[in-house]
Structure formats: C-alpha cells, structure tokens
Amino acid sequence: MKYCFGVDIGGTTVKIGLFKTDGELVDKWEIKTRTENKGEAILPDIAESLKKKMEEKGIEASQMSGIGIGVPAPVDDNGVVQNTANLGWGYKEVNREMEELTGLKVAAGNDANVAALGEMWLGAGKGQKNMIMVTLGTGVGGGVIVNGHPLVGAHGAGGEIGHLCVNYEETEHCGCGKTGCLEQYASATGIARLAKKRLAADDAASSLRDKKEISAKTVFDALKDGDKVAEEIVEEFGVYLGHAMANLAAVVDPSVIVIGGGVSKAGEILLDYVEKNFREKAFFANKNTEFVLATLGNDAGICGAAKLIL
Numbered sequence: 001m002k003y004c005f006g007v008d009i010g011g012t013t014v015k016i017g018l019f020k021t022d023g024e025l026v027d028k029w030e031i032k033t034r035t036e037n038k039g040e041a042i043l044p045d046i047a048e049s050l051k052k053k054m055e056e057k058g059i060e061a062s063q064m065s066g067i068g069i070g071v072p073a074p075v076d077d078n079g080v081v082q083n084t085a086n087l088g089w090g091y092k093e094v095n096r097e098m099e100e101l102t103g104l105k106v107a108a109g110n111d112a113n114v115a116a117l118g119e120m121w122l123g124a125g126k127g128q129k130n131m132i133m134v135t136l137g138t139g140v141g142g143g144v145i146v147n148g149h150p151l152v153g154a155h156g157a158g159g160e161i162g163h164l165c166v167n168y169e170e171t172e173h174c175g176c177g178k179t180g181c182l183e184q185y186a187s188a189t190g191i192a193r194l195a196k197k198r199l200a201a202d203d204a205a206s207s208l209r210d211k212k213e214i215s216a217k218t219v220f221d222a223l224k225d226g227d228k229v230a231e232e233i234v235e236e237f238g239v240y241l242g243h244a245m246a247n248l249a250a251v252v253d254p255s256v257i258v259i260g261g262g263v264s265k266a267g268e269i270l271l272d273y274v275e276k277n278f279r280e281k282a283f284f285a286n287k288n289t290e291f292v293l294a295t296l297g298n299d300a301g302i303c304g305a306a307k308l309i310l
C-alpha cells in the first residue's frame, strides 16, 4: 500500500492529511501558518511536520507517492505562484522548494481548484469527470474540472467564477477592483448586501427588520420561516448565481454542479432557487445538469490536494 499527503495552506492554519492512495484518510492534523518574514517558514514547517508524521507511522519515503498542496492564490502548472494575498509570499516555486525540502514528488494547485478535485474524488461529485464547484463563503471561489483535471489556465487563474461579470450596471466595487462580479451577489457578504438594499428600498414588513445584524444565515432562516422579503432577496441571489451557472455550463458542459462553502449550510432550499433560475437560462443540452451540495466541508482541500499528486 502506498501513501500520499494532502496539504491545504490557509492564511491562519495549514491542514494536512495522510491518505492511502485508494482515498482512505489515515490521519489529519493542523499546524499554524507562520506568515511573518514573507512566509519563509511556511514550507519548511510543513516539511518538518510531514517528516515527523512519517517517522511516527513508520512510513518510508519509498512508500510515499508524493505531496499535493493547495495554495490560496493562482498557481500555474509548474507549481509557481506569482503573488499571494495572505501568506506573505511573492514569487514562489512551490513544487521545486518542497521537493528540495522533502525529497518527495510535489504538485501544487490553487486551493479552490483543489477543493473541487476533492469533491470529485471523495465527495459530492464522486464518479464524475466534468464538474463545476462553487464555494460560497466570504467570497465566491470556484473550481472547474474538465475530463477529470482542474482547469488551470495560462495564469493559474482558471475557474475564478467569483469574478464573472453578472451585472453591467453595478456601481459598487468588488474586492478585486471591478464592478458587477458574481461575488458581490452570491457570497455571504454579497447576500447581506442584497438584503440591506432590499430593506432600504421600501417599508415592506419583514422579520429581518428586527435583526441586529443581517447575514446570509439570517436571510435564509427568515426564508424558511416564510418571510416574503427574505424570499425576494434569495430569489435575486438565485437569479445571479443560476444565470451565471447557465452561462458557464454552455462552456464546460458539466454533469454536476457542486455548491459548497459556509452559505451552502442553508441546505437544499438554496439549491431550489439556483436550480430554477439555471434551468430558465440553460442551453437545452445543459438543462439536466444536476445540482448537489458539497459533502466534504473543510476536508475538501486536503482530499483534493492528495488527489492532485496521484
């Protein structure tokens, strides 16, 4: 039996999984992400932690297939990162540096693409080869899998679904500097923004007006309680996300669209609003695309990273 490591680097912690190559998770743990001094300690810290784990489990280097790494930044096919928002790294050759530190084969990829690969291997997209995954968190992340492989692109930025322009009239800016990005309507912060705008538009009665703070969760909770204004807000979210997915489906032709991230905890009711609007705009050949909720949660990253090296 062979083993591999799946490493998911985040801004505050690094999640690590030791897997058997058939997908069985043997052990998982976390270490701190030390971002000071341009993040120079991050890869050495990981290498150290992996070596310790191999000693603890009595695993020889010859039993290791390698190390897969998810990085929160665009990563090209050679594992090269040009810049990161929250690791301190500028230009970094992740594959080469990690191979030098460990003597093992290394493959690095963008974290959202890697999470999509994880859901395809062991989660909601199991058995599929063509898949779109959208992660609705603070922002909107995405991963596109074509014929079993993540779409990386020329700059490592393939699958950046959150920055599709879905509203040409928008005047407020997205975190990326543009206006009208999907992230401005379909992320947790985007849904809260839609809600505040809707509530300010008129005096329609809504339980949301009694809330101290409006979040994606309070909106979905109000919807489940039958609040009409909350339903309008979720409908608007569903139009933006559903139509964006229909446009993407015309390019990717996925068999399944997986929706994950914190917002997806709202459950199946979220899929109803996205799916209905998707079908309204989808090209006839894409109309039967299946919608499912992600199942791996925070483990998608380590699972996908492991799959990246196999």
Ligand code: ZN
Pocket (backbone or CB within 6 Å): 162, 163, 174, 175, 176, 177, 178, 181, 183
């Ligand atoms: Zn944007």
